[in-house]
Amino acid sequence: MCGIVGYIGNRRAQPILFNCLARLEYRGYDSCGIAVSGGGVKLYKDTFRVDEMARTVPRLSGMAGIGHTRWATCGEPSATNAHPHCDCSGNIAVVHNGIISNFQELKLKLIAEGHNFVSETDTEVLPHLIEKYYNGSLEAAVEAALGDIKGSYAIVALKSGETKLVVARKDSPLIIGVGDQESFAASDVPAILDYTNRVIYLEEGDIGIMTNAGIKIKRNGTEVDRKEHKIPWSVEEVQKAGYEHFILKEIHEQPRVVRDTLVGYYQEAELIVDLEWMRDAGIEAMLILACGTSYHAGLVGKYIFEELLRIPVRVELASEFNYYPQTLAKTMAIVITQSGETADVLRATRRLQEVGCRVLAITNVMGSTISRLADQTIYTSAGPEISVASTKSFMAQLVTLYWLVMSYSRADVKRLDDMLMGLRQLPNKIQQVLDNKSSIKRYGKYLSGYENVFFIGRGLNYPIALEGALKLKEIAYIHAEGYAAGELKHGPFALLGRDTPVVAIVAKDDTYEAMLNNIREIKARGAPVIVLFEEEDGTVGKIADFVITVPKVDFRFSPIINTVVLQLLAYYAAKERGCPIDFPRNLAKSVTVE
Numbered sequence: 001m002c003g004i005v006g007y008i009g010n011r012r013a014q015p016i017l018f019n020c021l022a023r024l025e026y027r028g029y030d031s032c033g034i035a036v037s038g039g040g041v042k043l044y045k046d047t048f049r050v051d052e053m054a055r056t057v058p059r060l061s062g063m064a065g066i067g068h069t070r071w072a073t074c075g076e077p078s079a080t081n082a083h084p085h086c087d088c089s090g091n092i093a094v095v096h097n098g099i100i101s102n103f104q105e106l107k108l109k110l111i112a113e114g115h116n117f118v119s120e121t122d123t124e125v126l127p128h129l130i131e132k133y134y135n136g137s138l139e140a141a142v143e144a145a146l147g148d149i150k151g152s153y154a155i156v157a158l159k160s161g162e163t164k165l166v167v168a169r170k171d172s173p174l175i176i177g178v179g180d181q182e183s184f185a186a187s188d189v190p191a192i193l194d195y196t197n198r199v200i201y202l203e204e205g206d207i208g209i210m211t212n213a214g215i216k217i218k219r220n221g222t223e224v225d226r227k228e229h230k231i232p233w234s235v236e237e238v239q240k241a242g243y244e245h246f247i248l249k250e251i252h253e254q255p256r257v258v259r260d261t262l263v264g265y266y267q268e269a270e271l272i273v274d275l276e277w278m279r280d281a282g283i284e285a286m287l288i289l290a291c292g293t294s295y296h297a298g299l300v301g302k303y304i305f306e307e308l309l310r311i312p313v314r315v316e317l318a319s320e321f322n323y324y325p326q327t328l329a330k331t332m333a334i335v336i337t338q339s340g341e342t343a344d345v346l347r348a349t350r351r352l353q354e355v356g357c358r359v360l361a362i363t364n365v366m367g368s369t370i371s372r373l374a375d376q377t378i379y380t381s382a383g384p385e386i387s388v389a390s391t392k393s394f395m396a397q398l399v400t401l402y403w404l405v406m407s408y409s410r411a412d413v414k415r416l417d418d419m420l421m422g423l424r425q426l427p428n429k430i431q432q433v434l435d436n437k438s439s440i441k442r443y444g445k446y447l448s449g450y451e452n453v454f455f456i457g458r459g460l461n462y463p464i465a466l467e468g469a470l471k472l473k474e475i476a477y478i479h480a481e482g483y484a485a486g487e488l489k490h491g492p493f494a495l496l497g498r499d500t501p502v503v504a505i506v507a508k509d510d511t512y513e514a515m516l517n518n519i520r521e522i523k524a525r526g527a528p529v530i531v532l533f534e535e536e537d538g539t540v541g542k543i544a545d546f547v548i549t550v551p552k553v554d555f556r557f558s559p560i561i562n563t564v565v566l567q568l569l570a571y572y573a574a575k576e577r578g579c580p581i582d583f584p585r586n587l588a589k590s591v592t593v594e
């Protein structure tokens with residue numbers, strides 16, 4: 001997820017481009033660049049943050065330009081891979097947000113036709129294709145080029161000698177800001193709000209032509225009308241897209257995150273699941289290493305790997321792993337880290353490699369240290385996560401683990417088909433939770449009045465009990481413990497009473513009866529119980545104090561749905577307590593020290 005911008009009008013483009021890019025940095029910040037036309041195309045790009053870049057670029061007089069702030073997806077963060085990208089002549093420049101899935105074959109064809117490529121990116125095929133089809137009209141050449149493209153894109157293109165910008169979008173966001181004799185293009189509204197609050201939203205497949213005289217939108221070559229909208233928000237607000245907190249926005253992005261994660265893997269199935277070597281190497285065990293929320297994703301991974309692969313899986317805290325001897329014969333290691341910079345995970349990875357263990361990394365940050373260290377890296381598609389407490393990145397990790405095990409498993413086709421069907425339904429099921437928050441809000445407020453809370457679950461939902469407790473600790477500052485439900489009677493029961501509410505995750509699987517018994521035991525000790533369950537059946541409703549009903553899904557995916565409920569529960573408890581939800585005290589988004 002990158003940020004792209006464009007400007008054409010009667011003011012110098014340079015300062016406007018940098019100001020707009022600065023507002024989009026939450027979308028990606030590993031490198032950036034601008035291209036301004038006026039006496040040819042002037043291109044500046046490097047692995048700087050936007051403000052640094054703005055300081056290094058000399059004064060440019062051009063009044064049309066494009067810009068990009070990057071969240072690397074294809075090709076590591078580097079000055080060469082940074083955007084804008086140009087054609088051989090340097091007269092055509094393009095910025096892009098999205099993934100071009102057929103870029104390899106297009107690149108080979110273009111090279112065979114004499115085009116020189118300088119970067120590792122998918123995006124670079126665009127200016128070369130535009131150059132190939134250019135015959136006096138930039139928009140016609142862009143339209144032809146997009147005809148060859150598979151995947152998602154939002155682009156802004158310019159050509160020296162043509163006083164216009166051409167924009168287009170498919171599966172990536174792009175808006176046009178309307179000004180007086182000037183117009184702006186951007187990935188998101190925050191970028192342009194300093195200049196205008198008049199916005200046109202491009203539809204899928206639209207091509208926009210922006211000139212000093214105005215804006216034309218075309219669709220399949222025909223001019224179409226698009227309504228202009230007035231944006232009532234401040235920049236700050238919009239960055240949160242109208243949500244009060246980044247975490248609430250990120251929780252609401254999860255249907256998209258699941259969709260993007262699945263779409264990404266469909267296109268690159270053969271690339272990422274290169275685990276055949278495991279069989280050849282006679283791998284007999286797996287070790288998953290991570291910290292915090294990522295560790296909880298690993299625990300869910302253990303259940304599904306063992307169920308579908310029938311090999312033993314150990315999950316360990318990276319911070320602990322580094323301090324005791326290991327037997328790693330015939331073991332494959334997976335390290336999970338959102339930031340890719342967590343010191344404990346990096347150290348553990350090096351230790352593993354020292355003893356000849358092959359390491360597969362699952363991370364959300366392209367170009368992060370772990371992606372350089374690991375033998376193989378899978379990137380999640382959560383996009384930049386601004387709130388310190390992880391939510392959507394955890395979701396992307398879970399879906400990645402489900403996909404990984406399914407694409408490697410030899411389980412019967414029927415079961416895999418059912419799971420695939422279940423995965424595809426998840427975005428809508430998550431949306432149902434997000435659209436029906438009233439009981440979650442109520443019980444979040446209820447929990448905000450307590451200082452000690454227990455979360456319990458069994459099987460696949462035991463790690464989710466741990467995650468629910470971590471979220472309540474992190475953002476609401478309530479002491480919370482996650483427990484395997486069967487463990488309470490081995491000690492923690494001593495703490496139970498009226499002041500220790502228990503949140504119990506009940507799933508319609510083979511742990512159902514045992515969970516009901518645990519709830520009865522807890523009730524017998526006077527503790528209030530909130531139950532998450534997929535339907536209001538007489539039994540659960542009778543024994544629990546409160547029930548949060550969740551959409552019905554294949555039991556293997558119940559962790560996904562229950563996670564969203566517990567994220568929101570913690571959010572509303574934190575809100576009730578007036579906590580600094582996005583940036584909790586004493587925490588950092590990535591822990592780069594041991």
Ligand code: AGP
Pocket residue numbers: 291292293294336337338339340341342345388389390391474588589590591
């Ligand atoms: C979770 O909300 C926290 N931000 C923290 O526990 C985090 O999961 C942990 O520090 C691991 O970070 P990583 O995934 O970036 O390695």
